[in-house]
Amino acid sequence: MEIPYTVKPRPDTGLYNAKLGIWLFLASEVMLFGGLFSSYILLRVGADLWPHGMLNIPIGTFNTFVLIASSVTVVMSWASLKLGKLDAFKKYMALTILCALGFLSVKSFEYHAKFTHYDVWFKDAATAEKYFKAAYGEEKGVEAARKLFVERFHLHNTKATYDANQVQIGGHIEGDPLCATLKKLLAAKKETIQFTPDAPFGTHDHPKPIEVKLSDVIRLSSYVPSHSTYFAIYFTITALHGLHVLGGAIVLTYFLLTADKWWKKNPEQLANRVEVGGLFWHFVDLVWIFLFPVLYLL
Amino acid sequence: MQATTSTHTEAAHSHEHHHDPGFLRAYVFSTDHKVIGIQYGFTALAFLLFGFLLMMCMRWQIAKPGEAMPVVGKLLESLLGDVAKGGVISPDLYNAFGAMHGTIMVFLAVVPLAFAAFGNYVVPLQIGAVDMAFPRVNMASYQCFAVGGVIMFVSFFIPGGAAQGGWTSYSPLATIIPTNGQTFWLIGMVFLITSSLLGAVNFIATVIQLRAPGMTWLRMPFFVWTQFVTAFILLLAFPPLEAAGILQLIDKVLGSSFFIPTGLVVSGKPYDVSGGGSPLLWQHLFWFLGHPEVYVLILPAMGVVGEIVACNTRKPLWGYKSLVYSVLAVGFISFIVWAHHMYLTGMGTKISTFFQTTTMIISIPSVIILTCLFMSLWGGSIRFNTPMLFALAFLPMFGIGGLTGLPLGFNFSDLHLHDSYYVIAHFHYVVAPGTIFALFAGVYFWYPKMTGRYMSETLGKIHFWGSLIGMNLVFMPMFFQGLYGMSRRMSDGGATYALTNTANEGVVTAFTGTVMKLNVFVTHAAVLLLIAQVPFIINVFMSMFNGRKVESDNPWDATTLDWQTPTPPPHGNFAKEIIVHRGPYEYSVPGHPTDFTPQNAPDPKAAK
Amino acid sequence: MQPNPTFLEQLQQGFMPILASEHGKDVDYFLLLIHYLMAALFVGWMAYFLYALFRFRKSANPKADYVGAKGALANNAEIAVVIVEAILLIAFAIPLWAKAVEKFPAEKDATVLRLVAEQFSWQARYPGKDGKFGAQDMRLITDKNPLGYIEKDTAGADDRLSPPKDIHVPLVPVKVDGKDTFKPVIVHLTTKDVIHSFKVTAMRITQDCMPGMSIAVHFTPTRVGKFNITCAQLCGNGHASMNGLFVVDSPEEYEKWLAGKTTAAGGAPQSFE
Amino acid sequence: MSHDHSHSHGPGEACDHGHDDHNSPEYIQKTIKKYMMVGGILFGGTVLTVGMYYVHIPSVAITIAVALLIATIKAGFVAGVFMHLSDERKMIYGVLACTVFFLIGLMGLTIWAMHDFPFFTLVGGKPS
Numbered sequence A: 001m002e003i004p005y006t007v008k009p010r011p012d013t014g015l016y017n018a019k020l021g022i023w024l025f026l027a028s029e030v031m032l033f034g035g036l037f038s039s040y041i042l043l044r045v046g047a048d049l050w051p052h053g054m055l056n057i058p059i060g061t062f063n064t065f066v067l068i069a070s071s072v073t074v075v076m077s078w079a080s081l082k083l084g085k086l087d088a089f090k091k092y093m094a095l096t097i098l099c100a101l102g103f104l105s106v107k108s109f110e111y112h113a114k115f116t117h118y119d120v121w122f123k124d125a126a127t128a129e130k131y132f133k134a135a136y137g138e139e140k141g142v143e144a145a146r147k148l149f150v151e152r153f154h155l156h157n158t159k160a161t162y163d164a165n166q167v168q169i170g171g172h173i174e175g176d177p178l179c180a181t182l183k184k185l186l187a188a189k190k191e192t193i194q195f196t197p198d199a200p201f202g203t204h205d206h207p208k209p210i211e212v213k214l215s216d217v218i219r220l221s222s223y224v225p226s227h228s229t230y231f232a233i234y235f236t237i238t239a240l241h242g243l244h245v246l247g248g249a250i251v252l253t254y255f256l257l258t259a260d261k262w263w264k265k266n267p268e269q270l271a272n273r274v275e276v277g278g279l280f281w282h283f284v285d286l287v288w289i290f291l292f293p294v295l296y297l298l
Numbered sequence B: 001m002q003a004t005t006s007t008h009t010e011a012a013h014s015h016e017h018h019h020d021p022g023f024l025r026a027y028v029f030s031t032d033h034k035v036i037g038i039q040y041g042f043t044a045l046a047f048l049l050f051g052f053l054l055m056m057c058m059r060w061q062i063a064k065p066g067e068a069m070p071v072v073g074k075l076l077e078s079l080l081g082d083v084a085k086g087g088v089i090s091p092d093l094y095n096a097f098g099a100m101h102g103t104i105m106v107f108l109a110v111v112p113l114a115f116a117a118f119g120n121y122v123v124p125l126q127i128g129a130v131d132m133a134f135p136r137v138n139m140a141s142y143q144c145f146a147v148g149g150v151i152m153f154v155s156f157f158i159p160g161g162a163a164q165g166g167w168t169s170y171s172p173l174a175t176i177i178p179t180n181g182q183t184f185w186l187i188g189m190v191f192l193i194t195s196s197l198l199g200a201v202n203f204i205a206t207v208i209q210l211r212a213p214g215m216t217w218l219r220m221p222f223f224v225w226t227q228f229v230t231a232f233i234l235l236l237a238f239p240p241l242e243a244a245g246i247l248q249l250i251d252k253v254l255g256s257s258f259f260i261p262t263g264l265v266v267s268g269k270p271y272d273v274s275g276g277g278s279p280l281l282w283q284h285l286f287w288f289l290g291h292p293e294v295y296v297l298i299l300p301a302m303g304v305v306g307e308i309v310a311c312n313t314r315k316p317l318w319g320y321k322s323l324v325y326s327v328l329a330v331g332f333i334s335f336i337v338w339a340h341h342m343y344l345t346g347m348g349t350k351i352s353t354f355f356q357t358t359t360m361i362i363s364i365p366s367v368i369i370l371t372c373l374f375m376s377l378w379g380g381s382i383r384f385n386t387p388m389l390f391a392l393a394f395l396p397m398f399g400i401g402g403l404t405g406l407p408l409g410f411n412f413s414d415l416h417l418h419d420s421y422y423v424i425a426h427f428h429y430v431v432a433p434g435t436i437f438a439l440f441a442g443v444y445f446w447y448p449k450m451t452g453r454y455m456s457e458t459l460g461k462i463h464f465w466g467s468l469i470g471m472n473l474v475f476m477p478m479f480f481q482g483l484y485g486m487s488r489r490m491s492d493g494g495a496t497y498a499l500t501n502t503a504n505e506g507v508v509t510a511f512t513g514t515v516m517k518l519n520v521f522v523t524h525a526a527v528l529l530l531i532a533q534v535p536f537i538i539n540v541f542m543s544m545f546n547g548r549k550v551e552s553d554n555p556w557d558a559t560t561l562d563w564q565t566p567t568p569p570p571h572g573n574f575a576k577e578i579i580v581h582r583g584p585y586e587y588s589v590p591g592h593p594t595d596f597t598p599q600n601a602p603d604p605k606a607a608k
Numbered sequence C: 001m002q003p004n005p006t007f008l009e010q011l012q013q014g015f016m017p018i019l020a021s022e023h024g025k026d027v028d029y030f031l032l033l034i035h036y037l038m039a040a041l042f043v044g045w046m047a048y049f050l051y052a053l054f055r056f057r058k059s060a061n062p063k064a065d066y067v068g069a070k071g072a073l074a075n076n077a078e079i080a081v082v083i084v085e086a087i088l089l090i091a092f093a094i095p096l097w098a099k100a101v102e103k104f105p106a107e108k109d110a111t112v113l114r115l116v117a118e119q120f121s122w123q124a125r126y127p128g129k130d131g132k133f134g135a136q137d138m139r140l141i142t143d144k145n146p147l148g149y150i151e152k153d154t155a156g157a158d159d160r161l162s163p164p165k166d167i168h169v170p171l172v173p174v175k176v177d178g179k180d181t182f183k184p185v186i187v188h189l190t191t192k193d194v195i196h197s198f199k200v201t202a203m204r205i206t207q208d209c210m211p212g213m214s215i216a217v218h219f220t221p222t223r224v225g226k227f228n229i230t231c232a233q234l235c236g237n238g239h240a241s242m243n244g245l246f247v248v249d250s251p252e253e254y255e256k257w258l259a260g261k262t263t264a265a266g267g268a269p270q271s272f273e
Numbered sequence D: 001m002s003h004d005h006s007h008s009h010g011p012g013e014a015c016d017h018g019h020d021d022h023n024s025p026e027y028i029q030k031t032i033k034k035y036m037m038v039g040g041i042l043f044g045g046t047v048l049t050v051g052m053y054y055v056h057i058p059s060v061a062i063t064i065a066v067a068l069l070i071a072t073i074k075a076g077f078v079a080g081v082f083m084h085l086s087d088e089r090k091m092i093y094g095v096l097a098c099t100v101f102f103l104i105g106l107m108g109l110t111i112w113a114m115h116d117f118p119f120f121t122l123v124g125g126k127p128s
């Protein structure tokens, strides 16, 4: 005996099995991302300092557009099937998959940029001051560093205050190493590093590289999860989302490749599969719609 | 009955048309819900025994702190190395066994047995479906479970051993312990959770979509209802734990600080992480699953008991509708009581009042369920076979466990009882003589359907009385120990606090001889309990070959659809199309020739 | 001090450890009430259960009754449970909690100490005459400065440090609203590393020590004596041995004990012996 | 959860929606227009949110509220139109209603619990 309602809907529920299945699965996904969003809120509310503007907004916006476009194309590919246009389906589906790949490659460039960008914390306020002056100039140096710090954490908006003990300087290490840490650098018998500080607030010109003695440093971290809870939650949620994009793309590719076969065998079932895959795809888009403002803008 | 035997031969006949799928397809990579159910069942039983054996090692150490374990100690030393030096279970090993006992019992034994095994085998049969809605997802679910189980099992043998942070894995402890056990635990959990989620999707879809014609919601057997609600709990409560597990994994592997606050000093050195996290966040996410999870452990058990009680009292379940609504209510409320595990983390008064209130509210549907089951006995014609004995014993045992949840549910009394053996006794009464008895009952009950043979009644009764006495001797004394202030998770069984410890001279609350003697007593009782399982193991395996053959497809004269199939049910389950005409428990219907009217028996009035 | 009571004697005192705090009386009373309720339900249902099993066994009742029990008994039992639970909650649990746990005494009227848990020990800091604790910074922790006190802070100059695992408080009789009682104790709990839990069974008090937080508890000791501090939260392989002594002294003995303790933050902790 | 179906129909009986209309080419043609429109709205919403960031509204609270509002509206369109939720079967509404209930429980109660926490935290090891 065959399992019923795999293609045709069951009359009293009006659903075919897979459609109910995917919605149940999405319900659990809602709880998964809900748990992560709750964590985000609690970490953020509990934090004294929560950074701001750490991500590249134009790139993020671009990726948002890419995902939205892919949502439109995937629903169009389903509609094409319903209209009996297999070729249009293929075209739209291919576009969707292209969008997915585009999204992922942009995301990996973003990730790479973070892994090679560093913050350095100095052992005390006096030492920090010395390096600020070296980086941004004798007179304006401290002020410029302070400004960067205040802007990053929106200090004018929080109860927390500028704490010279906590100040850090951001920038690149010579040779752009990936995910270096103080421990790794010391293990490589380094005593100093060439460090290119970030441009002062509101400009785009990097100052000249300065030489930083590692013995003056108490902490050095690239923008990886261990850098701060902000980056930790950013990477966790976006990576999980990225995995969903990847998984979705694989499934949609499979639908595209086997479309001819299914079209001959059972066009309605093909349409159902695409609908179900599309539901998942829209959900991934929907998550991003929240992620983008929450992580990039707020 | 003649009718059913004839379907039997019919099925045997139609069976010949099936081509032989080969051993691997038939038993290892099967997509048949019955095979998957049996796979789950055996794996889960093996883990159940394994979890018990871990506990026996721990019980030895509790009774004889610092002494080498006879025989087994040597074995542990050769397998695990220094943590069991000289056959003594070190505190590290004790903690690892404790964490794994909890994890294995909950996630690898009871959930797979109660939900996945019985659910898989019985639910499609009871609703008249040919299989699960998504057979391949079903297979994937078992495979994820197996992988998770292997990861958990392997973690015992890695350097440093298995996870040591308790089954609750509270951060920062779980993160700070330098060994890799916790990493394995977390990865294993991600697999187990994924497995449960796949299973849950499948169960819900099956119940909604594949009910046979005429099987309306309120004609579903109580067991199906409990499984349905359990699946919903799993579907919606597990993902936040999965999220938490991922976060803790990242804390552990990539050095982030989701659950680690600023400014920790470990072993005299500042703990080198960014900080800024919150250990309470873990607890919230854990218990958001953790509490609904305990209902995942109990609801299917209640379902099994309901089926067996109805069948062996030969009368309808009393208050079927109240049972169904209570189960639904438990399902909903179980999501908003979780912080009663966190009363003493310093939470505010408003929030603890809220959670106390919801905790009291959730006990009400439990009371209703138990009451209905008790009242079902009235007016019955009770047959005391082995499944029924276990099902009956479930009732007072769950009652004791549930009732002792009440003092824990008020924060004022939890002030004294929190994290003591009182808690241990409370929940073991629910899960061990409660759930496990129900599961035993289920095994004895459905065994004839699965194999075509009965299990031995004699061995069954020895197993029952040994287990009933053993369980009570094990867990009852723990209430007293808990009241006296004995804390849980103590690798020396509280010897540090005993009067015999010279450092405690003159300490008025040091443990007296009685408290310490109870430790030894409990351990002896646990040995008795272990011995009482031997007849069961023999019974399970021997009866497959020389158990008494069933004389019909419906050996217990039951009404539900699972008994209206050939024995054992073939691929596709039913010999002919099933149409349901009535509710699930039409026993002793006045005027009916037999004392049971199967759900699919044609309506006598319509026949006229 | 306490002879070794038999199981029976312990049963008679409710198998509870010696009671030594004011609110503990309420805890014990409340526990007793709940257990009465539980016992009543248990005995009632068991009697019914055994009777039903006996009366309706197959040999005595070969033909089952389709309808079975008629409602009233069960419904009444359910309603009774609900009412009793509601009473326990509203009339006892919530107000008792509010009275015993929420309302803190003023710090000036209490013995105040800051208790720091770590793997696997307890150590307390007393604020001294000025009643003020010196400022603290976890980053300064060394062997010599186990609690990370900032030496420059003058408020900490007269603070005193207990030896590890040996915490004392005085039993000072006072009058509150004309009633004879004792001076309450306020304990500020913190931990250096993982979660621990401060449990003194004689005081009927348990409180987790959460990393990154300082949580206060208060209680009023009512008798002198040496009591055990138990760590009630799994905290690593030394969890079982993370005990400590909570000693309630007469005021004179307390002063004597305190006088011998180091003051400066830099003072090495005295060893236990 | 689903008791609204307590007297469910057997298969073969009429279902609660005129299902066939939804599959007719005319209907699909109409929906395609809708999809394009929603695509446009989503683009517009994104532009609006990003624009707001560059304008820099002084109040953080308002920024967050508006950004989340726009995101919710966008999500509503995706779910309602792309995922056909505006026109779905009761069963799925039931599942989603449960999910929303539990999600609110999870988020609401944890956040409330954290806020009802009477004790201060140690920042950088110092009581703040």
Ligand code: HEA
Pocket: B168, B294, B295, B297, B298, B340, B341, B359, B360, B362, B363, B364, B366, B367, B370, B395, B396, B398, B399, B400, B401, B402, B403, B405, B406, B408, B409, B410, B414, B417, B418, B419, B423, B426, B427, B430, B431, C041, C042, C045, C046, C049, C081
């Ligand atoms: C299946 C498992 C299960 C079940 C069903 C329950 C049910 C309940 N539990 Fe339990 N609980 C656990 C498993 C379970 N629990 C576990 C595993 C822990 C420890 C976790 C850990 O820390 O490791 C725990 C811990 C735990 C705590 C935390 C204690 C602490 O750490 O300090 C609390 C506090 O509120 C609690 C309360 C309750 C309540 C009020 C119920 C209620 O739902 C009970 C309702 C039932 C009744 C009220 C019975 C009604 C019966 C009758 C009226 C008839 C009586 C008849 C006879 C006796 C013949 N439980």
Ligand code: HEA
Pocket: B042, B045, B046, B048, B049, B052, B055, B058, B059, B098, B099, B101, B102, B103, B105, B106, B110, B165, B166, B167, B168, B297, B424, B428, B431, B432, B433, B436, B474, B487, B488, B489, B490, B491, B526, B529, B533, B534, B536, B537, B540
């Ligand atoms: C479902 C859950 C479950 C079950 C069933 C059990 C069962 C048992 N548990 Fe467990 N226990 C926990 C869950 C469970 N436990 C948890 C969550 C903890 C807390 C862990 C922590 O602190 O983190 C705990 C802790 C715990 C402790 C406290 C340890 C401590 O705090 O230091 C103790 C002490 O005695 C204990 C004892 C027992 C005993 C004697 C049994 C017995 O009842 C076991 C009985 C077992 C059987 C009767 C098995 C029979 C099966 C077979 C014979 C299989 C046959 C096989 C085939 C046919 C193939 N348990």
Ligand code: CUA
Pocket: C118, C119, C120, C195, C196, C197, C231, C232, C233, C234, C235, C236, C238, C239, C240, C242
């Ligand atoms: Cu400290 Cu347990």
Ligand SMILES: [Cu+2]
Pocket: B290, B291, B294, B337, B338, B340, B341
């Ligand atoms: Cu609970």
